[in-house]
Amino acid sequence: MSYEWPPRITEMGDIVKNYIDSGMPLSIADESGVISQLEQDFAKLHGMKYALAVSSGTMALYSAFFAIGLVPGDEVICTSYSYHATAAPLLHLGVRIVFCDVEIETGNIDVSKIEPLITSKTKAIVTNDQWGHPCDKDWICGICKNYGLKYVEDCSHAHFAMYKGKYTGTFGDVSCFSLQGRKLLSGGEGGILMTNNQDIYERAVLLGHNLKRPAQSVKNELYKPLERTGFGLKLRMHPLAALIADYQLNHFCFNWIKTRTETLDYFQDKLAGTFLLPMETKEYVTSMGAWYGFMPRIKSGYEIDRTHFSLWMKNKGLETSVPKSKPLTEYEIFYPEKFQIGSFEKASVLKCENANRYHESIISFPTFSFNEYELIDKYIASIYQYMEDFL
Template identity: 35%
Template sequence: MSVQHGREWPWVSCKAMDRVNDLMRQGHLFEFDRGPVVTELEQAMSSYFQVPFVVATSSGTSALHSAFIALNIAPGDEVIVPTYTFHATATPLFLCGATPVLCDSEAETGNIDAVDIEARITERTRAIVVTHMWGHPAEMHAIMTVARNRGLPVVEDAAHAVGSWYHGRRTGSLADIGIVSLGGAKMVTGGMGGALLTSNREYYERAVVLGHSHERSRRSNLREPYHALAECGFGANYRISVLAAAICIEQFKDVEQRIALKTENFHTISRILDSAGIFRTPACRPNTTRGGWYGYKAFFLPENAHEVSLDRLIAALKAEGLKVSKPTTRPLHSSQAFCGSAIQLAQYDSVSHLRRQFRSGDFPVARRLYKTVIGFTDSYFHEECPEILEMYAAAIKKVMKNLDRLRDSRP
């Protein structure tokens, strides 16, 4: 069987294309100031996330660096980060000369574990970073309680979770600073882009001075000492592309409809996988929703698989035309950047003496999640696709029916 896939996300709507074409005809390719396009995007995001201050950036990574600068993260500081996350959650800390302190995951969601956070706090800890992994909100009540008791600010990496809700509030608005990605295949994407979200004016001002010097900083009503630094700023250029901003403006207008469709499609996939009996499908805890659904990740249950390995199962599903794979991003504790030796790069080597080789027993939950996760592409589920879902169901049922043959044909 070969599964015929539909239109692949991201696509650009006719209205977004018209906006981009108008900008190109006008030669309106950049806004050194906070011009009309970037202003419209930031105002739309301020309304969507219900936060007063938004700084659109060139990427989610630059938004994270802006967040760390806003929090005055400095050489010698420690910042607690999840090991089960994309590397950009933590790597901007190297630019600050700070040390990422890795933390294990919850088994159900893959998000950072509040209990392990508390165990890793030291006198050098200056902040906590939370990733809403694969779009499921982290347990922010428990995390914020730990943070407030210890006097630590929290940064939300909501790159996977635009549109997710946690107890009546949107992810990205739950901590001291939130960041979102507007790049790649995210729910709202301009190809490249990101944003910093906060209710703290001083954090906003520092982020503006870091990456948006000259006109924008001068006209942002910055207080001293930041206004005096507006001309040169702190040296980064983190402005979003005007063309990317225009696309994102249009995508925010229909993001809720796309989230609803994608959620319905993935609930169908979950029902299909649940019936197979060898997968744990994505959880959704009470009072939470997944918005971003950045990837559909299920977890293999080897004890139910009749001695068929995950690799063999993936190969069989691929043979039926499904786009499935193991993740390409490893937990941070297995990456050279977080456990390796010096490489003669000052920003990296300044904290190399604090990194170490991790033992096999470290981060047991994250290790288990990584070994058992299977990813189903989410690129084709942003619109109604009953034929694709039927073909997925038939392909999965066929593979499950032939598990014994897969086991018996092992090399």
């Protein structure tokens, strides 16, 4: 028995074939069909007014940053530990990225370190919910209110995770989700933006849509001259991606969340007594939702060569690895003197020591989702054997 993700949905091939054989559209330029249905279903589940499907989570973030009105020279405070797409779209808008260090326990933005980074040029804060663990939404919303800042939530790891009983993606001015193939909710590729703000929604529509969609979705007369062209880009989701994602959403997503939670809670409990700490959850976390990754930390006092451990486990047929995603401050794309994008000026990259410490302490295990208890027991037995042989 081995871990596999994404799971095979036996009927999905027939669903896609029937859609095509029925002559359903493979390009949708207006607010209709399977794309509109996915948007409506996703917004309704979150209690939000607007949802906009796009080609990827990265483009959802780009659309969000554009839609809130960022311009060259503005500053945005960003978590320093995430997938690079949480921040990289800002470079293409000429926005100066100010990285904020993270909590050593969760890898999420350390909210206590945000305010000293705020300047007269700061216009927004963007956070992620690392591995599905919500960051401290109340604290961030309070800061944004006090300083008149926009809040962009990158929820790409955290579909239906809950902070104090409320879904992530419902706290910010705008939120973004990835539907890429490894996500719990997936269309293969795709993304969704959500907001309750009509202007943000309309600007996002106009950025990545043209022809019929703006005429239907955009009500502000100010944007009437852009009805045919939009702002010039095409970021539409493919209808087959919407078909797959909406079917998963309505038939599998919440059952998968339930069994993933049960399974990883079992794994968490079994880690007691090993050199690994269970993933910490703060008191405000109601649910880890999609729980995108399972990344226990090495306990303080243990000297573990993560590469040696991962190779040793691999030789036993057990998948583990050193996480490949580094702190954002380690990527040269963000360095002022490297890889210029247009004539935009980049901000100096601040040192974020906790982000590095967090990254150096975690080990990636499969995100077991379907009660693979026997396999988990093999992992635990092998961890104890490693401790006996090498520690």
